[in-house]
Amino acid sequence: MKPVRKCPRCGTYTEKKLCPECGAPTEVFLDGRRRLALSRLLAGILRHFPEEVGVELDEEGFTDCDVHELAERIKTRWKNREYYRWLTGEHIVAVAETCPKGRFEIDERGRIRARYGHSRRLHVRPTLPEAEDVDELYHGTARENLERILREGIRPMGRKYVHLTDDVSEAVATARRHSDDPVVLVVDVSCLRRHGLVPRKAGKTVYVVPGRVPPECISRVIKHPRRVLSRATPPKAAPEGREGAQEDSRRGGEEGEGGGPGRSEKGGGR
Ligand SMILES: [Zn+2]
Numbered sequence: 001m002k003p004v005r006k007c008p009r010c011g012t013y014t015e016k017k018l019c020p021e022c023g024a025p026t027e028v029f030l031d032g033r034r035r036l037a038l039s040r041l042l043a044g045i046l047r048h049f050p051e052e053v054g055v056e057l058d059e060e061g062f063t064d065c066d067v068h069e070l071a072e073r074i075k076t077r078w079k080n081r082e083y084y085r086w087l088t089g090e091h092i093v094a095v096a097e098t099c100p101k102g103r104f105e106i107d108e109r110g111r112i113r114a115r116y117g118h119s120r121r122l123h124v125r126p127t128l129p130e131a132e133d134v135d136e137l138y139h140g141t142a143r144e145n146l147e148r149i150l151r152e153g154i155r156p157m158g159r160k161y162v163h164l165t166d167d168v169s170e171a172v173a174t175a176r177r178h179s180d181d182p183v184v185l186v187v188d189v190s191c192l193r194r195h196g197l198v199p200r201k202a203g204k205t206v207y208v209v210p211g212r213v214p215p216e217c218i219s220r221v222i223k224h225p226r227r228v229l230s231r232a233t234p235p236k237a238a239p240e241g242r243e244g245a246q247e248d249s250r251r252g253g254e255e256g257e258g259g260g261p262g263r264s265e266k267g268g269g270r
Helices: 032-047 067-077 089-098 143-152 168-176 189-194 225-231 247-251
Strands: 004-006 027-030 104-106 112-114 136-142 161-165 182-188 206-210 218-222 255-258
Touching (some): 027 032, 027 089, 032 067, 032 089, 032 112, 067 089, 089 104, 143 182, 182 189
Antiparallel strands (some): 104 112, 136 182
16 A cells, blocks of 8 residues: 655645645655555454454444544554554544545544444444435446346345445456456446435445345446446556455455455455
């Protein structure tokens, strides 16, 4: 990952060398390796194993402490705490505010939560906004899953939500991490609503649907998504490489990382 930089004038965190808020030159605040490790760990704690650092989540998924206290608990209780001696609450803020997928949210009291991707056992009900202005959403998966999905729908596979995206290239990138032969399912949002399934916006390009996307809401399949993409703008690079490969994946999820579409179906998701 790129390092997180900080503006010395206004305090903004950014990946850019010039502050997007005030134009001042920024300075490296958190290098790419530490950023990636911390992002994975935060996703793991907030989605899957808060108890391992002595944190409790409320029903909306927020921690019972602010980010400064969370940093202290990581430094004293996490099994790999030796690695995190440098950690402060500010580093947590920097990772949350610059997360390219909008995985994290910090409230006015300094408490943090994951916006999506929680284990089922956590009983977290994040308050996410309803999707607006989207007619279609996409879900990437491996071609070998296609027949089953068209028969059974898209199931959340161990999570609370099916993850969809409004960005075809994201859907392809996610599927491609797990398959050389990706396909993209196009989901009809008005059909979801007719089934009482309201998609909610969980990140910049990520949407979640509770339960299962019924097969009749899959309006079409893009069987050769790479061709579609190469005709348009070049696809974005696969996000963050192998993110989530460690801490967060222990519960079989990922990384949720990603939040990516396709993530929720076996083979398509990882
Ligand atoms: Zn600035």
